[in-house]
Amino acid sequence: MTRLSPSPRLARLMATSAATALLAAFPAQAQDAPAFELSTIFVESSGPGDADSETTVASQISSGSGLPNDILDSSATVSVVTSAEIERRGASTTEQVLQYTSGVTTDFYGRDDRYDFFKIRGYDATTYRDGLLIGDAFGGVREEPFAFDRVEVLKGANSTAFGLSDPGGAVNFVTKSPTGERLREIYGTLGSFNHKELGFDMGDSFGEGSPFSWRLTGKIKDGEAETESSNDDESFFMAGLAWRPTDYTTVSLVYDKLYRDGYPNSSGYPANGDEFDRSLFLGEPDFNYLDTDRDTLTLKLEHDFGNGLSFGSTARYTKGTGGFGYVFLGGTTGATTVSRYYFANASEFENLVVDAHLLYETDIGNVHSRTMVGVEFRDNYRENKLWYTAAADIDFTDPTYTGGLDLGSTAPYQDTTNKVQAKSLYLQQEFSWDRLIAQVGLRQDWIDQEQIYHIAGMDLPISGEFEETSLRAGLTYKLTPELSLYGSYAESVVPASFSTAYGYGLEPERGKQWELGLKYRPDGMRALFTASIFDLTKFNQTVTNPDTLLDEPVGESRVRGLELEAKAEINDQLSFTGAYTYLESEIVQSDSGGNNGNELPHTPKHQASLWVNYLVPGAGGRGDLDLGLGARYTGEYWTSTANTDRIDAAWVFDAAVGYQIADNTALRLTVTNLFDEQHIAQKGFSANYYNPGRQWSLTLNHTW
Template sequence: MTFARMNFVSRPFLRHRAVVLLGCTAFAALVPTALLAQSDGAAGGTTNLDALVVQGGDFLDIDYDSQSIVAQRTTGGSRMVTDILDTPASVSVITSKEIQERGAQNVEEVLQYTPGVFTGFYGSDDRFDFFKIRGFDAHAYRDGLPIGRPFGGVREEAYAFERVEVLKGANSTVFGVSDPGGSVNYVTKRPRSERFGEGYITGGSYNRKEVGFDFGDNITEDDTLSFRLTGKFKDADAEYDYSRDDEKFIMGGLTWRPTVDTNVTVVFDHLNRDGVPGSGGHPSGTDFPRSRFFGEPDYNYRGTDRNTLTVMVDHDFGSGLTFGSNARYSKTNTDFGYAYIASTPTDGTTIADRSFFGNDTSTENFVMDAYLQYDRSFGTVDSRTLVGALYNDFASDNDTFFGPAPGIDWTNPVYTGAPSSVPLLTSTRTDQKTRAIYLQQELTFAERFIATVGLRNDWIDTERTNKITSAVDTGEISEFTSRAGLTYKVTDEISTYASYAESVVPASGLTVEPERGKQYELGVKYQPLAFPALFTASIYDLTKQNITVTDPVTQLPSTIGEVRVRGLDLEAKAEIDANWSLTAGYSYLDAEIVENGTGGNEGNRPQFIPEHMASLWVNYLLPGNGMRGDMNFGVGARYTGSYFFNAANTMSTGSSIVVDAALSYAVNENTSLAVNVSNLFNEKHIDYGGFGADFYNPGRAVSATLRHTW
């Protein structure tokens, strides 16, 4: 087998065309549907868009993602489809092949081999997707449309995505409000203009029983209408007693291609999870098996019910002008009830205090983004310009419950049952409307120097109603953010870049200043032509200002905090030959609390930021011989340095190394059997603790999957 770098030389812009003036961003959001039927190609002609995501006249070759761990292009750096080598930012892409090779089951597992990304720092707390980028909470997006902070949100289903793009560093000009550490964009599986499919069954640790499928085909003979159906159904427990991890996920999509220049895709998905928020923690200073449960079996639930409808449209007008728009409507209901250890006694007794904590949330969200992109060449200068607008209407009802729970003797636990009621702590209604306009400009000089600029303004109007007191708080912000980058292509294989980027996110208090971030970054990228690989190195200096803290006297929020992180990220993804491939990463984070108001922690490290992180995954293919099919052997290791649990730096965990492994065997050309093991040696440490209870890292989990493709 031979390998060759995918050739995307077709990207250069059309030359010597008439200038087409870009409309204003309001026009971009309201382009009549009739215009989408225009085409330079013959109507009814065959459209062959196998696994391509078209955007701005360019495309992401998603089909290539299923064949390689090395992605070539991304939308994460500027919204426009761009070679990663030409992007003046640190971007990591986890392809569908890498996800399957490692057997990643959830978002945290998908991200845990990405440098700069820290996952799993809440241990056995299973409520949300927990991850930080470059020391800060990250915002998540799906197909470029905002989802929000994972903390407090829905645990996303990784099987729904073709790839996951990680943009590191401050950059609110790309997708919108975000923290300075970075953002994650999930790319949804879409229909293809070909017949394809897979089905699998999985069994494993903690009574896991799972089936899944993902298939599609053309509905019409001329490839103008295609469908895709994806599903996953799981019946399982977690690793501790009185737990469950059940899920029903179904997603269906239709793509209509009325002309060779137009795509309209509609995707509906339903996610239903029936899980638990956690084990309740373990008494501080003890060393119980992970299976021990100190919560309350009858008050330990985490439910999610979400329906999402997404519409994605793109059209090429010709002469370098393209239009695209994504829109999503979602309705979500979540709840959880939780009993947990609130404090561990220090007087020699064995009865730990506990608390009840509950939450019911209902959200409704409509978000739409539309843009025009114009590509033009002027002699030796290539220009790409993208202007767009976003509208986001979000409404949420949130009830939080909190109260004392009966203590529990950890030497002889006796459960008392679900409480008859838990006191209502807060009850709020939040209505938020966001409007934004943005501009992305890229200029390439003599195919060597690439200058990029991003400008964006967000207007965010928020109204929060206290449903207990009927008090209403309002907040209005208008925030302008910018970014600038310069890339120099030393050769066709090596590029260097320098960039500056800003970020902004509304504070939790409506009357205080938004939290703002900025980052300076230098980097180098190497993408050899001889074999699929990408090697990157970057250094950065980022600061988050106006961090919101609560005044201990007035209990009112104020923005007086500032945190600075200086760091280094190294990443390698390579398919060295037909048999060997690897992913490797290292991160160094020098984090400091610069300002903390009356907190007195200046000079300390912020909590949950390890100084060092490293990872390595190696995969070896042993080709089949005679009756024996191909065999794949994979092994990986993840190192996490010690980190503090609090800003006072009085509580911390030690460093750890966790080893994962995978083995797959090709039963025949279309059928394989895979065995995946996470935490192979069952390494045990405290991921989160110091506040009354300890939460261990996940223990060993083994799964076997029989998969058939066509």
């Protein structure tokens, strides 16, 4: 298979049309890379007068079945984090956005900013943007939450609606796009570790009655991290243009640029029983970087033909580079000395994905039918290199730095090229009558993947072609207009993981899930309460070692659990978000047999969180005062499949205070880890890694 050059890829994206997408439905091959992109998820606003910027309680979703839906009508567990909730909690990273969501585990690798570290129901999570798949959260680009209007979290297997994904769940980021309404917002932030940040979000039409509208969003950040000799810099810019020639047609084009000069890792702390200050740096100042440079272009087309028939298509082209370099610790070599190792990564990636669908709605007697049929094409390419070599020992009582590593004169221990090309055909069907709603989905993927190992001047290719069919079926019964009971069965599939070290490769990882749940949305109050129980199984599983980034075989594993979640705005003054998760994981059959019966790593049995907001209305010359307090509990968990090291349970508290200075001007103070709780979050290579320490930020926001 020949790699497409950038210009033909871009031309194909700009020429996306129904015909182009439909041609993609026919069987073809695909190539996989650690990050790959996939099918469309359709998202509506929370409803009339119920915008995401105004409430923490969403009433409309689309990611439950692939069809736009009222949240009570979907036979899946979906949590929506609206922009209002993100703002009230002052969440500035993806992990912070998801910290108060049931079923999601975050912060299990300490203060490490290489990736978005989170799992859903015990498994690595798959991420999407506007329904097109980005890839695994682990090993991918850290997303910028300021770019998004909302974040949807789908729990459990659902390859039918989402495409190739893990059985634990998926996260869909919904991009800010031109709406045609006037929007003017700017902000400035000061914070811990010399943090300085400026941002803006502006949009409008090109004049009264104009069919064209625009939106510009961006931020620039300059800062340091809590560990010495670490940067936390970023620049982000996004521009969107929309054309609405009629009330039935919308065409939009969005470009964004993300650049990061960040903080790769704390280098770790000696595992000798002592507790160290988080600012202690035992790496190398000249070899401590995290670079991301990514460009993305997205084209969307929506058209309503009338009589229940509508068409939608989305295409995205992404190109970028990324990499990191740092020094991490090994074991002790003396009373006050530890060994060290250089670890580095460099990658280039290029992705194209096109999705198109037809949606038809009609009534058949007293049964309402909705049918969606769609096709998808994706072509992904990634080059990846990893370096690992010994560094000089260091005295942790009196650090003396010795310099960095010249990657140009050092051979990588792994040098690979990953390719995936896939063509997919999917069908979603929903029948609803009286109080009963039946949903079924079927998807067929034709995938051709290849991984080339570049070793000592030789190319060692491993490739495979396979077809996968995934099924989803769900049933919802409305016990009352406010209360629904649902049950579902869903399957998942992801392409094979290749490994020359472990000798496995071509068999895809498959998953299945059974789920039963309740959803309650009371009248007279903006609130949503959900409860679900589930049984997940994954076959042919591999687990990514967070230290080496290499996939290691597990075989078959199972997670059973319970999730409870509540989002409620009791009145104009009091609101809260609460969640509890119970997970019981087990390695049913490991490839070696030695880990049979063990629990999955980074999968605590118990997790709980609560965030409460209380608004003190202004009086006289005093503006509104918004008080927020949150608590997060993470139970103990193992650090690896061997179950030899366990992390203790911990409580972490967060807080936020907002003050309305004037009608359009507000000041907000956010503090994460309020009491500066310090505990070990991960152990690896005889070193310990602490959870993120206390950080504060003060933001002044103005709209007009």
